[in-house]
Amino acid sequence: MDLIIPVTVGIIILCFLAWLPIDFYLGRKSHINHVVDKYFPKRSSDIQIYTNGRALFQDFFKEIKDAKAHVHILFYIVSNDRFSEEFLQLLKTKAQSGVEVRLMVDRIGSHRLSRKTINDLKTHGIRFIFTHMPKWPYLFYSLQERNHRKISIIDGKIGYLGGYNIGKEYIDQHPKLTPWRDYHMKITGEGVRDLQYVFLDDWFHTSGKDDRRNEKYFPSLPKGECVHQFVPTEGVFLQKTFSELITAAKSRIIIGTPYFVPSQQLFTDLRAALSKGIDITIIVPKHPDHPLVQEASYRYFRVLIKDGARVLQFKKGFYHSKIVLIDDKICDIGTANFDRRSLFLNHEMNCLIFNRACIENIKKELRYDMQHSTPLTLEMLSISNPLRKIKESIASTISPFL
Known part of the structure; x- marks a missing residue:
């Protein structure tokens, strides 16, 4: 009788360990079968490179404050610290002023966001969703498959893309990871429409709401000086x-x-x-x-x-x-x-x-x-x-x- 519990626990552990590679293999197979290669043509835009978080976010916050119609933001990480609170407060202020604000974050990367914080964002009019929620039948695989994009689009005219997320470490306030060295781009010009499409595509696959061909999010944009091509994977x-x-x-x-x-x-x-x-x-x-x-x-x-x-x-x-x-x-x-x-x-x-x-x-x-x-x-x-x-x-x- 004394052996029943440890034997049962051992069997459960062995079954769990056997299940992990099966889950991952089948999840990967399903993933590959459903992925569609997205192709964007070469565009001409103006691109500014930021390698310092303080300078980047000073500019980013200013552009959000100046937004007139819509602010669409996707980050892998939005943390739970003072800098994150400042960012979220700015979004709440814009939403309350009548600007459409959408915030999409990865469920695993942004796990520090509390339910209370999320409810507060929604109360202030922000359209908030978690992307890449863990799900059956491939729970282990879905925990690994994450949305690591960092895309922001303001009024369909200004875009941001790069390695920075929202958290104190990205503005050099971490005790060990300071200064933080990264590359992030500010894009103005015709290429912004491709960033907007990817954001709205991710939003559609997460929420079911399809705005990918809604012209109000795709204003006419001028050409810039820098020839470039976006590659979503x-x-x-x-x-x-x-x-x-x-x-x-x-x-x-x-x-x-x-x-x-x-x-x-x-x-x-x-x-x-x-x-x-x-x-x-x-x-x-x-x-x-x-x-x-x-x-x-x-x-x-x-x-x-x-x-x-x-x-x-x-x-x-x-x-x-x-x-x-x-x-x-x-x-x-x-x-x-x-x-x-x-x-x-x-x-x-x-x-x-x-x-x-x-x-x-x-x-x-x-x-x-x-x-x-x-x-x-x-x-x-x-x-x-x-x-x-x-x-x-x-x-x-x-x-x-x-």
């Missing part, structure tokens, strides 16, 4: 985009990412580029913001460094940039990290930039990144460290979910 097509960029390179590749956990395909592509004499620089944080993400990258770095790549660790704060520069001719900036979660799980939004003048401005920021970084060497990765070895083993096993 949903855990299926990002690998193809990155692979095409890498294989198209002729002389130089620069990758900036907070997490470097490439797929086998991209790892092979990078090694092939190195074998052709292409210069590759990878910039990552010196100090990580999550456990094991750094250790997950080491097995790739050992090989790439040996093959001739240069790996730099940014030391002046936390490095959260998501950028790929190819031959000074094409630059990718957006929400996707260079890791398996962004490649195969997350819904992301990136922007390919083709304009030489815009890329030159971005290169100035990349030079700053490199100047404030130190090389990671094979010698450093070869130092005997039993704890790191254990962490690397664990990280290798769970790398798709980091």
Whole structure:
């Protein structure tokens, strides 16, 4: 009789562990079967790059205050702190003034938002929804599939896209992750309509309300100076985009990412580029913001460094940039990290930039990144460290979910 309870518990645990990979496999299969590749043409807009959160949000808040008709915002994270309260209060004020305000956030990324806060937003007239709610029958898989986009559109004329979320760390108020280094774009011009479409498409798939062809959200927009192309992905097509960029390179590749956990395909592509004499620089944080993400990258770095790549660790704060520069001719900036979660799980939004003048401005920021970084060497990765070895083993096993 004394053995019944522990045996029962053991059986339940074994069933649970057996269920996880089955749930993930079937959920992934269902995901792939339902994803549609969204294609946007090249557009011409004006693009301003922000790499400092305080400057970005000063401008962002001003544009929200000046909004006349509608404010549509999607973030992966809206936290629960003073800065988040300031942001939400601004949205409530705009909604009370008669401006349509929609706020969509990822259910897992924004788990700190309380029911009380959400009810208060709705009471003030904000149309609020969680996207990517965990759901049956593939509960475990749906917990992993997240909306990692950060898109804002104001009056259908001004757009924002990049790596910043809403929380104190993004304005340099975190005790350990300060200053926060990231890339975020402000877009004005014809490309904003594509950001608006992606937001409304996500809204439709979450709420059932379809405004994707509602002309009031798509005003006539002028052309700008910067030729670019938006690339939305949903855990299926990002690998193809990155692979095409890498294989198209002729002389130089620069990758900036907070997490470097490439797929086998991209790892092979990078090694092939190195074998052709292409210069590759990878910039990552010196100090990580999550456990094991750094250790997950080491097995790739050992090989790439040996093959001739240069790996730099940014030391002046936390490095959260998501950028790929190819031959000074094409630059990718957006929400996707260079890791398996962004490649195969997350819904992301990136922007390919083709304009030489815009890329030159971005290169100035990349030079700053490199100047404030130190090389990671094979010698450093070869130092005997039993704890790191254990962490690397664990990280290798769970790398798709980091």
